[in-house]
Amino acid sequence: MPNNFPFQRLQADLAELIDKTPAGQRLLNEPELAKQLGVSRATLREAIRTFEVQGLIRRKQGSGTYVVGKIKALDSGLEVLESLETVAKRQGLKTTVSDLVVETIVADDETKSVLKVHANTKLTRVRRIIRAEGRPVAYLIDILPESVLHPDDLPANFNGSVLDFLLARGDSLVSSRADISAIDGTAEVSKQLEIQRGDVLLHFSSHLFDENNKVVDYSLSYFIPGYFHFHIVRRVGNG
Protein backbone atom coordinates (compact mmCIF):
# COMPACT_ATOMS: atom_id res chain seq x y z
CA MET A 1 0.00 0.00 0.00
CA PRO A 2 1.34 3.41 -0.93
CA ASN A 3 -0.32 4.96 2.09
CA ASN A 4 2.62 4.17 4.27
CA PHE A 5 3.10 7.75 5.26
CA PRO A 6 0.99 9.03 8.06
CA PHE A 7 0.09 12.16 6.16
CA GLN A 8 -2.24 10.66 3.59
CA ARG A 9 -4.15 8.55 6.06
CA LEU A 10 -4.17 11.51 8.39
CA GLN A 11 -5.79 13.72 5.76
CA ALA A 12 -8.51 11.17 5.20
CA ASP A 13 -9.13 10.81 8.92
CA LEU A 14 -9.25 14.55 9.39
CA ALA A 15 -11.58 15.00 6.43
CA GLU A 16 -13.96 12.51 7.95
CA LEU A 17 -13.72 14.12 11.35
CA ILE A 18 -14.40 17.58 9.95
CA ASP A 19 -17.21 16.24 7.84
CA LYS A 20 -19.09 14.74 10.72
CA THR A 21 -18.48 17.61 13.11
CA PRO A 22 -21.35 20.12 13.20
CA ALA A 23 -20.57 23.57 11.82
CA GLY A 24 -19.32 26.01 14.41
CA GLN A 25 -18.22 23.35 16.82
CA ARG A 26 -14.71 23.25 18.16
CA LEU A 27 -12.37 20.40 17.43
CA LEU A 28 -10.28 18.68 20.05
CA ASN A 29 -7.11 20.55 20.92
CA GLU A 30 -4.07 19.70 18.87
CA PRO A 31 -2.01 17.68 21.35
CA GLU A 32 -4.99 15.50 22.18
CA LEU A 33 -6.05 15.13 18.56
CA ALA A 34 -2.52 14.20 17.54
CA LYS A 35 -2.50 11.52 20.20
CA GLN A 36 -5.83 10.11 19.07
CA LEU A 37 -4.82 10.08 15.41
CA GLY A 38 -1.45 8.59 16.17
CA VAL A 39 0.76 11.32 14.73
CA SER A 40 2.92 14.07 16.10
CA ARG A 41 1.55 17.52 16.58
CA ALA A 42 3.77 18.89 13.80
CA THR A 43 2.38 16.44 11.27
CA LEU A 44 -1.13 17.08 12.45
CA ARG A 45 -0.66 20.80 12.01
CA GLU A 46 0.49 20.34 8.42
CA ALA A 47 -2.70 18.48 7.67
CA ILE A 48 -4.88 20.94 9.55
CA ARG A 49 -3.34 23.80 7.63
CA THR A 50 -4.36 22.28 4.31
CA PHE A 51 -7.96 22.24 5.48
CA GLU A 52 -7.65 25.76 6.78
CA VAL A 53 -6.51 27.15 3.42
CA GLN A 54 -9.47 25.36 1.88
CA GLY A 55 -11.69 27.34 4.19
CA LEU A 56 -13.18 24.30 5.86
CA ILE A 57 -12.00 25.22 9.35
CA ARG A 58 -10.94 28.35 11.15
CA ARG A 59 -8.28 28.56 13.83
CA LYS A 60 -8.06 31.10 16.58
CA GLN A 61 -4.93 31.30 18.59
CA GLY A 62 -5.67 30.87 22.26
CA SER A 63 -9.14 29.62 21.57
CA GLY A 64 -9.33 26.62 19.32
CA THR A 65 -10.05 25.21 15.91
CA TYR A 66 -13.60 25.50 14.64
CA VAL A 67 -15.47 23.84 11.80
CA VAL A 68 -17.04 26.40 9.48
CA GLY A 69 -20.12 25.92 7.35
CA LYS A 70 -19.31 23.06 5.07
CA ILE A 71 -21.60 23.53 2.14
CA LYS A 72 -18.46 24.05 0.13
CA ALA A 73 -17.11 20.63 0.89
CA LEU A 74 -20.21 18.83 -0.24
CA ASP A 75 -20.01 19.85 -3.85
CA SER A 76 -16.46 20.76 -4.61
CA GLY A 77 -16.02 21.66 -8.22
CA LEU A 78 -14.11 20.55 -11.22
CA GLU A 79 -10.82 22.10 -10.15
CA VAL A 80 -9.78 18.96 -8.37
CA LEU A 81 -9.39 15.83 -10.40
CA GLU A 82 -11.21 12.93 -8.87
CA SER A 83 -13.20 10.04 -10.12
CA LEU A 84 -16.93 10.24 -10.71
CA GLU A 85 -17.31 7.51 -8.15
CA THR A 86 -15.66 9.72 -5.55
CA VAL A 87 -17.83 12.67 -6.51
CA ALA A 88 -20.99 10.62 -6.39
CA LYS A 89 -20.10 9.25 -3.01
CA ARG A 90 -19.63 12.70 -1.60
CA GLN A 91 -22.82 13.99 -3.15
CA GLY A 92 -24.67 11.15 -1.52
CA LEU A 93 -25.66 9.79 -4.90
CA LYS A 94 -26.02 6.04 -4.89
CA THR A 95 -24.57 4.80 -8.13
CA THR A 96 -23.83 1.46 -9.64
CA VAL A 97 -21.59 0.51 -12.52
CA SER A 98 -22.86 -1.70 -15.28
CA ASP A 99 -21.90 -2.92 -18.73
CA LEU A 100 -18.21 -2.78 -17.88
CA VAL A 101 -16.18 -3.73 -20.92
CA VAL A 102 -12.38 -3.91 -20.92
CA GLU A 103 -10.90 -4.67 -24.30
CA THR A 104 -7.78 -4.31 -26.39
CA ILE A 105 -7.92 -2.17 -29.52
CA VAL A 106 -5.34 -0.73 -31.88
CA ALA A 107 -4.74 2.97 -32.25
CA ASP A 108 -6.72 4.75 -34.92
CA ASP A 109 -5.97 8.21 -36.26
CA GLU A 110 -7.66 10.00 -33.40
CA THR A 111 -6.22 8.06 -30.48
CA LYS A 112 -2.85 7.92 -32.21
CA SER A 113 -2.47 11.68 -32.21
CA VAL A 114 -3.97 12.20 -28.76
CA LEU A 115 -1.88 9.59 -26.98
CA LYS A 116 1.14 10.23 -29.19
CA VAL A 117 1.70 6.59 -30.04
CA HIS A 118 2.54 4.87 -33.29
CA ALA A 119 -0.07 3.37 -35.53
CA ASN A 120 -1.17 -0.13 -34.54
CA THR A 121 -0.05 0.38 -30.96
CA LYS A 122 -2.17 -1.75 -28.68
CA LEU A 123 -4.50 0.22 -26.46
CA THR A 124 -6.71 -0.71 -23.56
CA ARG A 125 -10.23 0.62 -23.70
CA VAL A 126 -12.46 0.64 -20.64
CA ARG A 127 -16.14 1.42 -21.09
CA ARG A 128 -18.88 1.43 -18.51
CA ILE A 129 -22.20 2.94 -17.63
CA ILE A 130 -22.99 4.63 -14.37
CA ARG A 131 -26.51 4.26 -13.10
CA ALA A 132 -28.47 6.08 -10.44
CA GLU A 133 -31.62 4.40 -9.24
CA GLY A 134 -31.15 1.86 -11.96
CA ARG A 135 -31.24 4.38 -14.78
CA PRO A 136 -28.18 5.23 -16.87
CA VAL A 137 -26.82 8.69 -16.13
CA ALA A 138 -23.31 8.61 -17.56
CA TYR A 139 -21.34 6.73 -20.18
CA LEU A 140 -17.59 6.71 -19.70
CA ILE A 141 -14.77 5.63 -21.97
CA ASP A 142 -11.09 5.52 -21.07
CA ILE A 143 -8.40 4.73 -23.61
CA LEU A 144 -4.83 4.09 -22.49
CA PRO A 145 -1.70 2.58 -24.01
CA GLU A 146 -1.36 -1.05 -23.02
CA SER A 147 2.02 -0.12 -21.54
CA VAL A 148 0.21 2.06 -19.03
CA LEU A 149 -2.70 -0.24 -18.32
CA HIS A 150 -2.94 -3.82 -19.48
CA PRO A 151 -6.35 -5.47 -19.19
CA ASP A 152 -4.79 -8.11 -16.97
CA ASP A 153 -3.65 -5.42 -14.54
CA LEU A 154 -7.20 -4.84 -13.41
CA PRO A 155 -8.32 -6.81 -10.38
CA ALA A 156 -11.38 -8.99 -10.41
CA ASN A 157 -13.25 -6.55 -8.21
CA PHE A 158 -12.42 -3.54 -10.40
CA ASN A 159 -14.98 -0.87 -9.66
CA GLY A 160 -14.81 0.81 -13.04
CA SER A 161 -12.79 3.88 -12.12
CA VAL A 162 -9.57 3.93 -14.12
CA LEU A 163 -8.43 7.08 -12.35
CA ASP A 164 -8.88 5.60 -8.92
CA PHE A 165 -7.02 2.48 -9.99
CA LEU A 166 -4.04 4.42 -11.37
CA LEU A 167 -3.87 6.58 -8.27
CA ALA A 168 -4.09 3.60 -5.94
CA ARG A 169 -1.34 1.94 -7.93
CA GLY A 170 0.86 4.93 -7.21
CA ASP A 171 1.10 6.37 -10.71
CA SER A 172 2.39 9.91 -10.57
CA LEU A 173 -0.50 11.71 -12.22
CA VAL A 174 -0.40 15.47 -12.20
CA SER A 175 -3.30 17.04 -14.02
CA SER A 176 -6.03 16.59 -16.51
CA ARG A 177 -7.33 18.87 -19.22
CA ALA A 178 -11.00 18.58 -19.97
CA ASP A 179 -12.75 20.14 -22.93
CA ILE A 180 -16.36 20.85 -22.20
CA SER A 181 -19.14 20.82 -24.74
CA ALA A 182 -22.76 20.01 -25.28
CA ILE A 183 -23.69 17.51 -27.96
CA ASP A 184 -26.52 15.52 -29.41
CA GLY A 185 -26.32 11.90 -28.45
CA THR A 186 -24.91 9.82 -31.29
CA ALA A 187 -26.46 6.50 -32.13
CA GLU A 188 -24.01 4.46 -30.08
CA VAL A 189 -24.02 6.69 -27.04
CA SER A 190 -27.78 7.10 -27.09
CA LYS A 191 -28.23 3.37 -27.19
CA GLN A 192 -25.93 2.87 -24.23
CA LEU A 193 -27.68 5.55 -22.22
CA GLU A 194 -31.12 4.36 -23.26
CA ILE A 195 -32.17 7.76 -24.55
CA GLN A 196 -33.55 9.03 -27.83
CA ARG A 197 -31.00 9.68 -30.49
CA GLY A 198 -30.43 13.43 -30.57
CA ASP A 199 -31.18 14.03 -26.91
CA VAL A 200 -28.90 16.59 -25.30
CA LEU A 201 -25.80 15.46 -23.43
CA LEU A 202 -23.00 17.17 -21.54
CA HIS A 203 -19.68 15.97 -22.87
CA PHE A 204 -16.16 16.02 -21.42
CA SER A 205 -13.14 15.08 -23.46
CA SER A 206 -10.14 14.75 -21.16
CA HIS A 207 -6.42 14.18 -21.39
CA LEU A 208 -4.72 12.92 -18.26
CA PHE A 209 -1.08 13.91 -17.84
CA ASP A 210 1.68 12.35 -15.78
CA GLU A 211 4.61 14.19 -14.22
CA ASN A 212 6.46 14.24 -17.56
CA ASN A 213 3.52 15.89 -19.26
CA LYS A 214 2.82 12.72 -21.19
CA VAL A 215 -0.78 11.79 -21.94
CA VAL A 216 -1.52 8.52 -20.19
CA ASP A 217 -5.27 8.42 -20.56
CA TYR A 218 -7.72 9.73 -23.11
CA SER A 219 -11.16 9.87 -21.65
CA LEU A 220 -14.61 10.58 -23.07
CA SER A 221 -17.56 11.18 -20.76
CA TYR A 222 -21.23 11.65 -21.62
CA PHE A 223 -23.69 12.84 -19.02
CA ILE A 224 -27.43 13.01 -19.03
CA PRO A 225 -28.14 16.47 -17.63
CA GLY A 226 -29.53 16.84 -14.14
CA TYR A 227 -27.90 14.01 -12.23
CA PHE A 228 -24.36 15.15 -11.76
CA HIS A 229 -23.88 18.82 -11.00
CA PHE A 230 -20.62 20.28 -12.24
CA HIS A 231 -19.34 23.67 -11.38
CA ILE A 232 -16.12 25.57 -11.33
CA VAL A 233 -14.87 28.44 -9.28
CA ARG A 234 -13.14 31.03 -11.40
CA ARG A 235 -10.76 33.45 -9.80
CA VAL A 236 -9.87 36.95 -10.82
CA GLY A 237 -6.20 37.20 -11.66
CA ASN A 238 -4.00 34.41 -10.37
CA GLY A 239 -4.87 33.41 -6.89
Place this chain on the structure above:
Amino acid sequence: MPNNFPFQRLQADLAELIDKTPAGQRLLNEPELAKQLGVSRATLREAIRTFEVQGLIRRKQGSGTYVVGKIKALDSGLEVLESLETVAKRQGLKTTVSDLVVETIVADDETKSVLKVHANTKLTRVRRIIRAEGRPVAYLIDILPESVLHPDDLPANFNGSVLDFLLARGDSLVSSRADISAIDGTAEVSKQLEIQRGDVLLHFSSHLFDENNKVVDYSLSYFIPGYFHFHIVRRVGNG
Protein backbone atom coordinates in the same frame (compact mmCIF):
# COMPACT_ATOMS: atom_id res chain seq x y z
CA MET B 1 0.44 45.09 11.71
CA PRO B 2 -1.59 42.25 10.26
CA ASN B 3 1.40 40.12 9.39
CA ASN B 4 2.25 39.35 12.94
CA PHE B 5 2.62 35.72 12.16
CA PRO B 6 5.28 34.52 9.83
CA PHE B 7 2.92 32.22 8.04
CA GLN B 8 1.08 34.78 5.94
CA ARG B 9 4.18 36.56 4.74
CA LEU B 10 5.77 33.17 4.23
CA GLN B 11 2.98 32.01 1.96
CA ALA B 12 3.30 35.11 -0.16
CA ASP B 13 7.07 34.74 -0.39
CA LEU B 14 6.75 31.09 -1.32
CA ALA B 15 4.11 31.81 -3.93
CA GLU B 16 6.39 34.32 -5.57
CA LEU B 17 9.35 31.97 -5.43
CA ILE B 18 7.37 29.14 -6.99
CA ASP B 19 5.96 31.45 -9.61
CA LYS B 20 9.32 32.62 -10.84
CA THR B 21 11.00 29.24 -10.70
CA PRO B 22 11.02 27.42 -14.05
CA ALA B 23 8.89 24.31 -14.25
CA GLY B 24 10.70 21.12 -13.33
CA GLN B 25 13.41 22.90 -11.41
CA ARG B 26 14.23 21.94 -7.87
CA LEU B 27 13.76 24.33 -5.00
CA LEU B 28 16.37 24.89 -2.34
CA ASN B 29 16.37 22.25 0.35
CA GLU B 30 14.15 22.93 3.32
CA PRO B 31 16.71 23.83 5.99
CA GLU B 32 18.38 26.32 3.69
CA LEU B 33 15.08 27.74 2.44
CA ALA B 34 13.83 28.14 5.98
CA LYS B 35 16.96 30.05 6.86
CA GLN B 36 16.61 32.35 3.87
CA LEU B 37 12.93 33.01 4.54
CA GLY B 38 13.52 33.55 8.21
CA VAL B 39 11.28 30.83 9.61
CA SER B 40 11.74 27.44 11.15
CA ARG B 41 11.64 24.34 9.05
CA ALA B 42 8.38 23.24 10.69
CA THR B 43 6.63 26.44 9.71
CA LEU B 44 8.10 26.31 6.24
CA ARG B 45 6.82 22.79 5.79
CA GLU B 46 3.29 23.83 6.71
CA ALA B 47 3.37 26.43 3.98
CA ILE B 48 4.99 24.13 1.45
CA ARG B 49 2.34 21.53 2.11
CA THR B 50 -0.42 23.96 1.17
CA PHE B 51 1.19 24.46 -2.21
CA GLU B 52 1.68 20.76 -2.64
CA VAL B 53 -1.99 19.98 -2.16
CA GLN B 54 -2.72 22.63 -4.76
CA GLY B 55 -0.57 20.64 -7.15
CA LEU B 56 1.86 23.48 -7.77
CA ILE B 57 4.86 21.58 -6.50
CA ARG B 58 5.80 17.97 -6.00
CA ARG B 59 8.00 16.58 -3.27
CA LYS B 60 10.10 13.47 -3.44
CA GLN B 61 11.63 12.15 -0.30
CA GLY B 62 15.37 11.87 -0.61
CA SER B 63 15.41 13.95 -3.73
CA GLY B 64 13.90 17.37 -3.33
CA THR B 65 10.97 19.65 -4.00
CA TYR B 66 10.17 20.41 -7.63
CA VAL B 67 8.05 23.00 -9.33
CA VAL B 68 5.50 21.29 -11.52
CA GLY B 69 4.55 22.47 -14.98
CA LYS B 70 2.35 25.50 -14.80
CA ILE B 71 0.13 25.02 -17.79
CA LYS B 72 -2.31 27.41 -16.23
CA ALA B 73 -0.71 30.63 -17.36
CA LEU B 74 -0.16 29.51 -20.92
CA ASP B 75 -3.60 28.41 -22.00
CA SER B 76 -5.92 29.77 -19.43
CA GLY B 77 -9.11 27.86 -19.43
CA LEU B 78 -12.15 28.44 -17.31
CA GLU B 79 -10.07 28.71 -14.14
CA VAL B 80 -9.46 32.36 -14.77
CA LEU B 81 -12.40 34.68 -14.72
CA GLU B 82 -12.49 36.85 -17.80
CA SER B 83 -15.09 38.12 -20.16
CA LEU B 84 -16.16 36.26 -23.27
CA GLU B 85 -14.93 39.20 -25.28
CA THR B 86 -11.45 38.70 -23.87
CA VAL B 87 -11.59 34.97 -24.56
CA ALA B 88 -12.78 35.48 -28.11
CA LYS B 89 -10.02 37.93 -28.77
CA ARG B 90 -7.37 35.49 -27.64
CA GLN B 91 -8.90 32.64 -29.61
CA GLY B 92 -8.76 34.78 -32.71
CA LEU B 93 -12.50 34.72 -33.01
CA LYS B 94 -13.89 37.86 -34.59
CA THR B 95 -17.08 38.64 -32.78
CA THR B 96 -19.61 41.41 -32.73
CA VAL B 97 -22.22 42.28 -30.16
CA SER B 98 -25.79 42.87 -31.20
CA ASP B 99 -29.24 43.26 -29.70
CA LEU B 100 -27.83 44.88 -26.57
CA VAL B 101 -30.64 45.60 -24.14
CA VAL B 102 -30.12 47.29 -20.77
CA GLU B 103 -33.25 47.52 -18.69
CA THR B 104 -34.55 47.80 -15.16
CA ILE B 105 -36.59 44.96 -13.69
CA VAL B 106 -37.77 44.04 -10.22
CA ALA B 107 -36.59 40.95 -8.41
CA ASP B 108 -38.64 37.81 -8.88
CA ASP B 109 -38.39 34.72 -6.72
CA GLU B 110 -35.35 33.36 -8.50
CA THR B 111 -33.23 36.50 -8.64
CA LYS B 112 -34.34 37.45 -5.14
CA SER B 113 -32.83 34.33 -3.62
CA VAL B 114 -29.73 34.33 -5.80
CA LEU B 115 -28.81 37.97 -5.23
CA LYS B 116 -30.10 37.95 -1.65
CA VAL B 117 -32.21 41.06 -2.08
CA HIS B 118 -35.71 41.89 -0.91
CA ALA B 119 -38.71 41.49 -3.14
CA ASN B 120 -39.33 44.39 -5.48
CA THR B 121 -35.72 45.48 -5.35
CA LYS B 122 -34.77 47.16 -8.60
CA LEU B 123 -32.36 45.19 -10.72
CA THR B 124 -30.42 45.98 -13.86
CA ARG B 125 -30.57 43.38 -16.59
CA VAL B 126 -28.13 43.38 -19.49
CA ARG B 127 -28.81 41.11 -22.44
CA ARG B 128 -26.89 40.78 -25.67
CA ILE B 129 -26.06 38.40 -28.46
CA ILE B 130 -22.55 37.60 -29.59
CA ARG B 131 -22.11 36.89 -33.27
CA ALA B 132 -19.33 35.31 -35.27
CA GLU B 133 -19.41 35.85 -39.00
CA GLY B 134 -22.79 37.41 -38.57
CA ARG B 135 -24.38 34.36 -37.00
CA PRO B 136 -25.40 34.25 -33.34
CA VAL B 137 -23.15 32.02 -31.25
CA ALA B 138 -23.92 33.08 -27.69
CA TYR B 139 -26.71 34.69 -25.72
CA LEU B 140 -25.70 36.36 -22.48
CA ILE B 141 -27.75 37.74 -19.60
CA ASP B 142 -26.41 39.60 -16.57
CA ILE B 143 -28.61 40.57 -13.66
CA LEU B 144 -27.30 42.90 -10.94
CA PRO B 145 -28.79 44.98 -8.16
CA GLU B 146 -29.24 48.55 -9.27
CA SER B 147 -27.03 49.53 -6.36
CA VAL B 148 -24.18 47.71 -8.02
CA LEU B 149 -24.88 48.75 -11.58
CA HIS B 150 -27.35 51.41 -12.60
CA PRO B 151 -28.24 51.57 -16.30
CA ASP B 152 -27.03 55.17 -16.34
CA ASP B 153 -23.58 54.01 -15.18
CA LEU B 154 -22.89 52.44 -18.53
CA PRO B 155 -21.07 54.59 -21.06
CA ALA B 156 -22.38 55.23 -24.52
CA ASN B 157 -19.71 53.03 -26.07
CA PHE B 158 -20.44 50.10 -23.71
CA ASN B 159 -19.16 46.98 -25.41
CA GLY B 160 -21.53 44.56 -23.72
CA SER B 161 -19.21 43.02 -21.19
CA VAL B 162 -20.49 43.67 -17.69
CA LEU B 163 -17.50 41.92 -16.16
CA ASP B 164 -15.00 44.06 -18.05
CA PHE B 165 -16.89 47.17 -17.03
CA LEU B 166 -16.94 46.27 -13.33
CA LEU B 167 -13.27 45.40 -13.36
CA ALA B 168 -12.34 48.58 -15.18
CA ARG B 169 -14.37 50.54 -12.65
CA GLY B 170 -12.24 49.02 -9.90
CA ASP B 171 -14.82 46.85 -8.20
CA SER B 172 -13.16 44.34 -5.92
CA LEU B 173 -14.37 41.16 -7.53
CA VAL B 174 -12.88 37.96 -6.25
CA SER B 175 -14.34 34.90 -7.86
CA SER B 176 -17.19 33.46 -9.79
CA ARG B 177 -18.95 30.16 -9.47
CA ALA B 178 -20.28 28.71 -12.67
CA ASP B 179 -22.63 25.75 -12.88
CA ILE B 180 -22.21 23.91 -16.14
CA SER B 181 -24.93 22.02 -17.91
CA ALA B 182 -26.28 21.08 -21.29
CA ILE B 183 -29.85 22.05 -22.13
CA ASP B 184 -32.39 22.19 -24.88
CA GLY B 185 -32.94 25.69 -26.13
CA THR B 186 -36.12 27.18 -24.69
CA ALA B 187 -38.43 29.15 -26.89
CA GLU B 188 -37.02 32.53 -25.93
CA VAL B 189 -33.36 31.55 -26.13
CA SER B 190 -33.83 29.67 -29.38
CA LYS B 191 -35.47 32.68 -30.93
CA GLN B 192 -32.62 34.95 -29.91
CA LEU B 193 -30.02 32.54 -31.23
CA GLU B 194 -31.99 31.85 -34.40
CA ILE B 195 -31.97 28.11 -33.88
CA GLN B 196 -34.64 25.46 -33.74
CA ARG B 197 -36.39 25.10 -30.43
CA GLY B 198 -34.88 22.08 -28.74
CA ASP B 199 -31.46 22.39 -30.29
CA VAL B 200 -28.63 21.59 -27.90
CA LEU B 201 -26.88 24.38 -26.01
CA LEU B 202 -24.08 24.62 -23.50
CA HIS B 203 -25.25 26.58 -20.49
CA PHE B 204 -23.39 28.38 -17.71
CA SER B 205 -25.16 29.77 -14.69
CA SER B 206 -22.75 31.98 -12.75
CA HIS B 207 -22.62 33.88 -9.50
CA LEU B 208 -20.02 36.62 -9.27
CA PHE B 209 -18.71 37.33 -5.76
CA ASP B 210 -17.03 40.38 -4.32
CA GLU B 211 -14.53 40.45 -1.47
CA ASN B 212 -17.27 40.12 1.11
CA ASN B 213 -18.63 36.99 -0.53
CA LYS B 214 -21.68 38.90 -1.67
CA VAL B 215 -23.23 38.03 -5.01
CA VAL B 216 -23.00 41.10 -7.21
CA ASP B 217 -23.94 39.58 -10.55
CA TYR B 218 -26.12 36.67 -11.60
CA SER B 219 -25.28 35.63 -15.09
CA LEU B 220 -26.79 33.19 -17.58
CA SER B 221 -24.91 32.19 -20.71
CA TYR B 222 -26.08 30.06 -23.63
CA PHE B 223 -23.63 28.83 -26.24
CA ILE B 224 -24.15 27.18 -29.58
CA PRO B 225 -21.63 24.33 -29.53
CA GLY B 226 -18.55 24.53 -31.71
CA TYR B 227 -17.68 28.20 -31.66
CA PHE B 228 -16.27 28.80 -28.23
CA HIS B 229 -13.98 26.13 -26.84
CA PHE B 230 -14.06 25.80 -23.08
CA HIS B 231 -11.70 23.69 -21.08
CA ILE B 232 -10.44 23.35 -17.55
CA VAL B 233 -7.24 22.02 -16.10
CA ARG B 234 -7.89 19.78 -13.16
CA ARG B 235 -5.12 19.03 -10.72
CA VAL B 236 -4.69 15.83 -8.83
CA GLY B 237 -5.41 16.66 -5.23
CA ASN B 238 -3.14 14.98 -2.75
CA GLY B 239 -5.08 12.15 -1.21
Place this chain on the structure above:
DNA sequence: TAAACTCAATTTGTCAGACAACTAGACTAA
Protein backbone atom coordinates in the same frame (compact mmCIF):
# COMPACT_ATOMS: atom_id res chain seq x y z
C1' DT C 1 33.32 -3.13 -21.71
C1' DA C 2 29.05 -3.15 -19.50
C1' DA C 3 26.07 -4.33 -16.05
C1' DA C 4 25.16 -5.02 -11.15
C1' DC C 5 26.15 -4.05 -6.53
C1' DT C 6 27.71 -1.10 -2.37
C1' DC C 7 27.77 2.84 0.09
C1' DA C 8 27.72 7.46 1.68
C1' DA C 9 25.87 12.11 1.10
C1' DT C 10 21.73 14.58 0.47
C1' DT C 11 16.91 15.53 1.16
C1' DT C 12 12.31 14.95 2.69
C1' DG C 13 9.16 12.69 6.45
C1' DT C 14 8.18 12.46 11.14
C1' DC C 15 8.72 13.06 15.96
C1' DA C 16 9.28 15.04 20.84
C1' DG C 17 9.55 18.80 23.72
C1' DA C 18 9.73 23.60 24.78
C1' DC C 19 8.23 28.33 25.06
C1' DA C 20 5.69 32.49 23.32
C1' DA C 21 1.28 34.71 22.12
C1' DC C 22 -3.33 34.87 22.59
C1' DT C 23 -8.23 33.81 24.38
C1' DA C 24 -11.86 33.31 27.48
C1' DG C 25 -13.74 32.73 31.66
C1' DA C 26 -13.36 33.19 36.71
C1' DC C 27 -12.22 36.08 40.25
C1' DT C 28 -11.39 40.44 42.69
C1' DA C 29 -11.76 45.19 43.86
C1' DA C 30 -13.54 49.74 43.22
Place this chain on the structure above:
DNA sequence: TTAGTCTAGTTGTCTGACAAATTGAGTTTA
Protein backbone atom coordinates in the same frame (compact mmCIF):
# COMPACT_ATOMS: atom_id res chain seq x y z
C1' DT D 1 -22.45 46.91 38.41
C1' DT D 2 -18.15 47.52 36.31
C1' DA D 3 -13.56 47.47 35.41
C1' DG D 4 -9.35 45.23 36.01
C1' DT D 5 -6.48 41.11 37.01
C1' DC D 6 -5.32 36.51 36.93
C1' DT D 7 -4.95 31.87 35.20
C1' DA D 8 -5.75 27.68 32.74
C1' DG D 9 -6.08 26.29 28.12
C1' DT D 10 -5.11 26.64 23.08
C1' DT D 11 -2.74 27.78 18.92
C1' DG D 12 1.84 29.68 16.82
C1' DT D 13 6.55 28.89 16.27
C1' DC D 14 11.11 27.07 17.11
C1' DT D 15 14.94 23.69 17.93
C1' DG D 16 17.09 19.46 17.46
C1' DA D 17 16.95 14.85 16.36
C1' DC D 18 16.35 10.57 13.80
C1' DA D 19 14.07 7.63 10.05
C1' DA D 20 13.31 6.75 5.18
C1' DA D 21 14.07 7.48 0.43
C1' DT D 22 16.84 9.04 -3.54
C1' DT D 23 20.90 9.82 -6.09
C1' DG D 24 25.31 9.46 -7.87
C1' DA D 25 29.97 7.91 -7.47
C1' DG D 26 32.84 4.14 -6.75
C1' DT D 27 33.57 -0.85 -6.85
C1' DT D 28 32.91 -5.38 -8.19
C1' DT D 29 31.58 -8.85 -11.36
C1' DA D 30 30.11 -11.23 -15.62
